[in-house]
Structures are given as structure tokens and as C-alpha cells.
Amino acid sequence: MELYLTMRRRADFPFNMDCTPEDMPVDVALRALDVAAASKSPQILLRGNEPLLHPDLEMVLKGFRKRGIIPVIETSGLMPSMAKRLIREYHCRLIWRLYRPSLYSPEDLEEMKANLKEFSDGTITVRLVVMVDDMSADYGFVREYLDNYEFEANLWRFSCLHDQADFSPVMALISDLMREYIGKNLVPALACGVMPCAMTDAQFGFMAKVGGKYARCIPHLGVLPDGRVCHCQAMRMLPGPHISTFKNEGELHQYYIDVFISLQWQLSFCPECNGCPCLSAGLCTGVSMAKKAHGMLAKYEELKAKLAAEQGELSDEARMKLLWEMSEVCMILGLYPDAIECLEEIRRQAPENGKCHFYLGVCYWETGSLAEGEDEFRKCARLSDNPLPALNELFNRFVKNGNTIRARLLQGEIEKEELKLREAQRKS
Ligand code: SF4
Ligand code: SF4
Structure with a gap:
């Protein structure tokens, strides 16, 4: 489960969200943690534009500790020094969003790299997530980060509204990176939104061979700042009931499987999927x-x-x-x-x-x-x-x-x- 903790932002990056209220009230966050704890979920992801800017972050992290849940925080890497203390004190794990360099101001880029260096000392688990907003841009700059900083994993995230054909250039690069970084255990993994047809058969086959992973279009449960749940970040325009309606995460997961089962199979929106072998093989359910x-x-x-x-x-x-x-x-x-x-x-x-x-x-x-x-x-x-x-x-x-x-x-x-x-x- 993911909590969209705050809409506060340090910079205008792609994929930023706009929701109200700006900050998730602490009682809503704690209620969501109760739901997760009832399912014995080992970890919960804190997202939102910059979760480290939430004014009551420490109270939320105390809630994690009390319930024995590991906080995983997705950050832009631009954070106040108080947040750095909390990350260490509450043994948080980090998911480090990396945008195209041109999207940072020179000062922000310098600060982000300095912070990344600070957390690359091996005491905090950091996973890199490359934010692909422009499908025709060159993402070769990622090598600089994979070579110079310590990461536990390397994930690539895209908007799932793109046509699969648009993915070709970035898939070619990812395929090269799979070969280059296999020895460092940093084979790129693909977040949901990339369907098998975005890759050539050779790329898909190689990914399977080296244990590369791609996420499916299944519920990636989110809680919006007002406490309503959503199927995933891209589906937040169709919010569901309040998180307090659910006893545990399993119930919430089942809710979204049931509610959107017909939507999942609306193949009229993707005539190109008819006859695709991935459908019959159960590898895909059509476009996102x-x-x-x-x-x-x-x-x-x-x-x-x-x-x-x-x-x-x-x-x-x-x-x-x-x-x-x-x-x-x-x-x-x-x-x-x-x-x-x-x-x-x-x-x-x-x-x-x-x-x-x-x-x-x-x-x-x-x-x-x-x-x-x-x-x-x-x-x-x-x-x-x-x-x-x-x-x-x-x-x-x-x-x-x-x-x-x-x-x-x-x-x-x-x-x-x-x-x-x-x-x-x-x-x-
Ligand atoms: S709609 Fe599907 S592919 Fe898009 S973000 Fe949600 S789960 Fe992922
Ligand atoms: S079912 Fe559609 S979206 Fe999925 S791999 Fe086949 S053509 Fe692509």
C-alpha cells in the first residue's frame, strides 16, 4: 500500500500530483497503517510529491514503529536536514527518484547529489527509480549514478498512458543496461505501464533470461490525502471509499479486483490487443x-x-x-x-x-x-x-x-x- 502523504514539493517535477488537502492528516495515516498492520504488511510506501516535507512526519514514523512496519520513503532527494535525522532514527528505506538533469536547477542538482552521497554509506537501503517523462529523451545519464552511488535496486517508472510504440528508444537503452549491470545486481526492473509489446521479442526474452522484472497492471493500492483509497496513482481520478471502510489490506485489494474487473477487460479501447498472444498466455490484460x-x-x-x-x-x-x-x-x-x-x-x-x-x-x-x-x-x-x-x-x-x-x-x-x-x- 502507498500513502500519498503530502502534495508539498521542493520543485516542479513531472508526475507531481495535485490533491486536497495538501497534507494527509496524521489520524488518516495512522488508520491506513492499522489496515496494513492487520494484514501483517512488512512495509508501506510513503509517496506524494515530497513526503519528507510533511509537517508531522515524525508522528507518522512513530506510528510505523509502534506497528512494526518498515517505512519506505520515495523522495526527490531534496530534503530538509530534520528529515535526514528522521530517516536514520526510524530506519527508513529510500526510493530515490531521479529525473532528467535538465529538470533540476543547478543548485538543486548539486544538493540532490550531495544528499545521495550522504546516504550511499551503506547504512540506509536506497533504491533508484528513474522517472521517464519524455520518451524521446536520452536517459544514458543514469550510468553516472549507477557507477558512482550505492543502490540496492534500479527501477524505471513511466506514465502508463503512453502508446507502447513510444517506448522503443528507452527500451533499447534499458536492454543495454541489463547487459551492462547484470554483474552489479542492478538489472533494471520496469514499473507497471510497460506491456510486453513495448519490447521486441529479443528484448523480452533477454529480460526473462537475466531475471529482469516488469510489474503488471494490478492494484497498487493508494491512500489519498483525504483518506479515500485508489487503485493506483494513475487511477486517482476514480477514488473509492475511505480507508477506514476496510479491515485489512487483503479486503482492500479484493475490493479493487472486484470493482474494476469489467474495466480491466474493456478491450474495445485497445483493438490492437485482439489476437495478441500475451492475452491468451495471461501475460497481459491489454493497455493500462x-x-x-x-x-x-x-x-x-x-x-x-x-x-x-x-x-x-x-x-x-x-x-x-x-x-x-x-x-x-x-x-x-x-x-x-x-x-x-x-x-x-x-x-x-x-x-x-x-x-x-x-x-x-x-x-x-x-x-x-x-x-x-x-x-x-x-x-x-x-x-x-x-x-x-x-x-x-x-x-x-x-x-x-x-x-x-x-x-x-x-x-x-x-x-x-x-x-x-x-x-x-x-x-x-
Ligand atoms: S493503471 Fe495499471 S499500469 Fe497504470 S499505474 Fe495503475 S496499475 Fe500501473
Ligand atoms: S495485450 Fe495489448 S497491450 Fe498487452 S502485450 Fe498484447 S498488444 Fe500489448
């Missing part, structure tokens, strides 16, 4: 989730505008069609309150529609209205020829919530319904 989400959000805006502009001008049938489309788009994006608005209108027009009750069940449940959710699943079951899908969905949700008593009672109902169905089939 963030790219698909941006495509889906554009569709959401288009439908929203149509529903607003054409109110009163559309036939009932045409409006219902738009409402169904909008409900489905909202559910794919996890925008449940918007989906509820559309589905409630559909329910008023078509109260006997089982699918509408099922979708409402999902949306109410996901927004914490469990009683209303159960009611809708049961209505769907009553209105359907086969009540089992709705009842099984409700059963699974009881189990996931840890409500074993309700689940067991419902299991009895499901068994009775199964008997009735079998009996009906036998008679027919």
Missing part, C-alpha cells in the same frame, strides 16, 4: 487500466451531456436506453451513486425489471447501504424465473462481509429454491 478508464470516462461525459440536454425531448424508450447505458458505464467505473440515480429512474419506469433490481443491489451494497442492497437482490430473485443468481450473489456478499450467520441461513433458502427448480424441471 488508466487508459481504459480515460476512454470510459469520455463515454460517461458524453452520456451525461445527452441525458441532460435531451431531457423532455427523448421518447421514453430512447431515454431508458440511455439510462441503461449510463448505469452500466457508471458501474464499470465504480461511480455507484451516479449509477443509483439512473437505476432508480429505470425502477420507477419498469418496477418489474429484475436486472434493474440486481444492479441496484450491487450499487447499494457497494455504497454501504446493505439492507437496501439485500432488499433489491431479493426483489430480483422474486421477479426472475431462476432466483438462484441473485440469491447466490447475496450469499457471496454475506460471506465476504464475514456475516456467516446470515450466509448460513440464506444457504438454507438457496437449497430449497434448488429443490423447487429441480422438481419443476423434472415435471416439465
Whole structure:
């Protein structure tokens, strides 16, 4: 899990974020640490523009110590001297962001190198992360750092919104670095966002041979400064519930697997993926989730505008069609309150529609209205020829919530319904 601790910054670097509030309140950070501790997570990453500038950093680090979690801090390397003391005192590990040299002022570049030298004494674990913001720039300058400072690992980070073809020049360099630094245990690893097709077969094969790694587009759970969770930094435009909603990290992880499963497979946004062997081999799920989400959000805006502009001008049938489309788009994006608005209108027009009750069940449940959710699943079951899908969905949700008593009672109902169905089939 990653905490986006503060939006404060020492310089305007690429990938900086803008969120409110500027600083994560300490109680939110501690709540997130409780969730991590409940899963016995060994370490948590502090990110944000420059986490070492958080005014209550020491209180947050005390929270780590109390829970036995190792703090890993991702820094630009430009830090106040108080932060240096805290890094040593709280045995933090560092992830050192390295940008293109032209992005630093001469003074900042000098300060960053001096700080890096200071932490290269072997007492603090430092991993280098190269921030690739310009795909056509020359990143050969990285060799100077790999040769002159001590790092435990070398990671490369990109924006996952780039076209995979744009990666060619930087992939060629990374491939060379894999050969050059294999002896120093500094084979570059790729952060998520680079798909197998960004590499040639030879590059991909060589990476596999030397144990190089690339991260997949799976939840890289984040907590925003206001305490809401997100799938990953690139998906922060679609924040989820507050971190205090979750008992442990496993639950949060499962939440994002469930909520975005349909979005993950929206291959309509990447027709080039159809027939790709990496899909069938399970190596990839198409272009990044963030790219698909941006495509889906554009569709959401288009439908929203149509529903607003054409109110009163559309036939009932045409409006219902738009409402169904909008409900489905909202559910794919996890925008449940918007989906509820559309589905409630559909329910008023078509109260006997089982699918509408099922979708409402999902949306109410996901927004914490469990009683209303159960009611809708049961209505769907009553209105359907086969009540089992709705009842099984409700059963699974009881189990996931840890409500074993309700689940067991419902299991009895499901068994009775199964008997009735079998009996009906036998008679027919
Ligand atoms: S959308 Fe996927 S590839 Fe992009 S940052 Fe998130 S997890 Fe990584
Ligand atoms: S599935 Fe799509 S994104 Fe993934 S490797 Fe194949 S072509 Fe590239």
C-alpha cells in the first residue's frame, strides 16, 4: 500500500500530483497503517510529491514503529536536514527518484547529489527509480549514478498512458543496461505501464533470461490525502471509499479486483490487443487500466451531456436506453451513486425489471447501504424465473462481509429454491 502523504514539493517535477488537502492528516495515516498492520504488511510506501516535507512526519514514523512496519520513503532527494535525522532514527528505506538533469536547477542538482552521497554509506537501503517523462529523451545519464552511488535496486517508472510504440528508444537503452549491470545486481526492473509489446521479442526474452522484472497492471493500492483509497496513482481520478471502510489490506485489494474487473477487460479501447498472444498466455490484460478508464470516462461525459440536454425531448424508450447505458458505464467505473440515480429512474419506469433490481443491489451494497442492497437482490430473485443468481450473489456478499450467520441461513433458502427448480424441471 502507498500513502500519498503530502502534495508539498521542493520543485516542479513531472508526475507531481495535485490533491486536497495538501497534507494527509496524521489520524488518516495512522488508520491506513492499522489496515496494513492487520494484514501483517512488512512495509508501506510513503509517496506524494515530497513526503519528507510533511509537517508531522515524525508522528507518522512513530506510528510505523509502534506497528512494526518498515517505512519506505520515495523522495526527490531534496530534503530538509530534520528529515535526514528522521530517516536514520526510524530506519527508513529510500526510493530515490531521479529525473532528467535538465529538470533540476543547478543548485538543486548539486544538493540532490550531495544528499545521495550522504546516504550511499551503506547504512540506509536506497533504491533508484528513474522517472521517464519524455520518451524521446536520452536517459544514458543514469550510468553516472549507477557507477558512482550505492543502490540496492534500479527501477524505471513511466506514465502508463503512453502508446507502447513510444517506448522503443528507452527500451533499447534499458536492454543495454541489463547487459551492462547484470554483474552489479542492478538489472533494471520496469514499473507497471510497460506491456510486453513495448519490447521486441529479443528484448523480452533477454529480460526473462537475466531475471529482469516488469510489474503488471494490478492494484497498487493508494491512500489519498483525504483518506479515500485508489487503485493506483494513475487511477486517482476514480477514488473509492475511505480507508477506514476496510479491515485489512487483503479486503482492500479484493475490493479493487472486484470493482474494476469489467474495466480491466474493456478491450474495445485497445483493438490492437485482439489476437495478441500475451492475452491468451495471461501475460497481459491489454493497455493500462488508466487508459481504459480515460476512454470510459469520455463515454460517461458524453452520456451525461445527452441525458441532460435531451431531457423532455427523448421518447421514453430512447431515454431508458440511455439510462441503461449510463448505469452500466457508471458501474464499470465504480461511480455507484451516479449509477443509483439512473437505476432508480429505470425502477420507477419498469418496477418489474429484475436486472434493474440486481444492479441496484450491487450499487447499494457497494455504497454501504446493505439492507437496501439485500432488499433489491431479493426483489430480483422474486421477479426472475431462476432466483438462484441473485440469491447466490447475496450469499457471496454475506460471506465476504464475514456475516456467516446470515450466509448460513440464506444457504438454507438457496437449497430449497434448488429443490423447487429441480422438481419443476423434472415435471416439465
Ligand atoms: S493503471 Fe495499471 S499500469 Fe497504470 S499505474 Fe495503475 S496499475 Fe500501473
Ligand atoms: S495485450 Fe495489448 S497491450 Fe498487452 S502485450 Fe498484447 S498488444 Fe500489448
